[in-house]
Amino acid sequence: MRRTFFHLELLDNLICQSSNASVGLPPGLDYIPGNMFLGAVAHKLYSGLQEKAFEVFHSGRVRFGDALPLTPDGQPALPMPLCLHGKKHSTAIKDEHDRLIVSQLHNARVGADEREPWQPLRRGYLTLNGEWLQPKQSITMKTAINSKTGRAFEGHIFGYHGLMAGQRFWTSLEADDTVEAALFEQVVTSLEGRLRLGNSRNAEFGGVHMTRAPDPRHPLFPSGEVVGCRELTLWLVADLMALDPIGMPTLAPLPQWLGLPGGRMVPEKSFLRHRVYAPFNGTRAHEDPERSCIKAGGIIHFELDHPLAANHVSLLDRGLGVHLEAGLGRVIANPPLLLQQPITFYPTPPPFPPVKVVEPTGDHPLIQWMQKRVDGSEQRVEGARLADTMRPWLGSLYQNARRLNGIPDTTPVGPGASQWSGVMTLARMAKDDTTLMEGLFGGKGTGKGREAAGLCSERAGGQGWMNQTSLDGKVTTFRDAFKELCENGQARARRGFVVALARRAMDVAKEQNR
DSSP states (O other), rough: OEEEEEEEEEESOOOSSSSSOOOOHHHHSSSHHHHHHHHHHHHHHHHGGGGHHHHTTTTTSEEEEBEEBOOOTTOEEEEETEEEEEEOOSSSSBTTSSSBBBGGGEETTTOOOTTEEEEEOOOOOOOOOEEEOOOEEEEEEEEEEOOOSEEEEEEEEEEEEOTTTTEEEEEEEEEEEEOOOHHHHHHHHHSSEEEEOSSSTTHHHHHEEEEOOOOOOOOOSOOOTTTTTTEEEEEESSSSSOTTTSSSSSSOOOOOGGGGOSSEEEEGGGOEEEEEOOOTTTTTTEEEEEEEEETTOEEEEEEESSSOOOEEEEEHHHOOOOOOGGGGTOESSSSSSSSSSSSOOOOOSSSSSOOOOOOOOOTTHHHHHHHHHHHHHHHHHHHHHHHTTTHHHHHHHHHHHHHTTOOOOSSSSSOHHHHHHHHHHHHHHHHHHHHHHHHHHTTTTSSTTTHHHOOSSTTTOTTTTOOOEEEEEEEEEHHHHHHHHHHHOOOOOOOHHHHHHHHHHHHHHHHHHH
């Protein structure tokens, strides 16, 4: 059998709903169904494969697995087995590293324990070294838009449960040996790179990046001894849809209905939960037939009339039931982890690469942008502090102009608040210091008309800039005094300083020209 593994990262929130209900807020899945990968590949390849499309997408000879959580260091996880129970009301089921504490666990498949109150863990995923993962989920509320008015519909609010961006998952693609190697490689290639999955994938959700993983040296989750056994325990790592002899879905399958030797299911050693849903087919714009499944994480124990043979090993490895192409029916037979009490976890080398930690470097564009933001903030604070110290200087310009020219207090003098407001606006809009100085005082490249003379001139309509005043015993104008202040380089960020100074000058002008 051919098998290829992938690890993927969620670039956006991913909407994986457990049902297509439109009323209320349907709960979301905490994994990515294999049906989504099948649909993404079918969208790319279906029409081009022609008669081979049935072999890839409908026959079950090519199987798209569910995507399950991956730890930061690259350990894959499987659905929490329902036979694994924890002490009720205990607050110490796991340690600070999210590893389950063995003394707080009980394997109910082995037998009941009446000495302690137990409850099934149910939610989450389990690694072979005992880590308990619970994917992070989000809730997004939306409102429908009226296409006629372009505004929100009254009372048309809906929501999505989704997987949060930034998380990592793993999955696999399998195929029978009868599938051509070139065809299998074509499917593998179509899964690599960026995909969009789930609801609203053409809007803001569903972006994922898939990477092909190296072939693992050892099986990720090895099965136990099977050949010759007359008892069989199955750990469902995906939903299982089984049919009875007349083709009807059943939630209590017999082993012979799954292609195994005849026998019976042992309820006392089986732990099952059920799920009924109808997957939505985007190409047909309609739901596919309803599926009644035993949920992933379930434990089924069979007692067989005849021992298992070698051919049953490949059957169990391939998967049981129907809809194998969508990832259903994957099982681990006689899992060593669940055949013992107490549970024993054991460390294994991670088969997938860990999360890459990128060390920041000074020449990285993001670091440079952030440094500019920090420098800009510091320079604005410095400019505001320096502008505060210039407030008495501004007041002296107006007072000296009145004394020098004999202008009474009732007559306006110098640039008013509106002229300083124009200075502040120009400083905010200027792309650099050169543009600012040319816009204020004129110069090359400033254009024609108002801009050629600069904003701080009578020609540009700025009343009061050419009024005479005195500064340090010398006669000057408001324009020249302001220009000299801008050119002396006291502030690192000239534009920020001019903005802060103009804001304070507006207040001074209002006080001096009442």
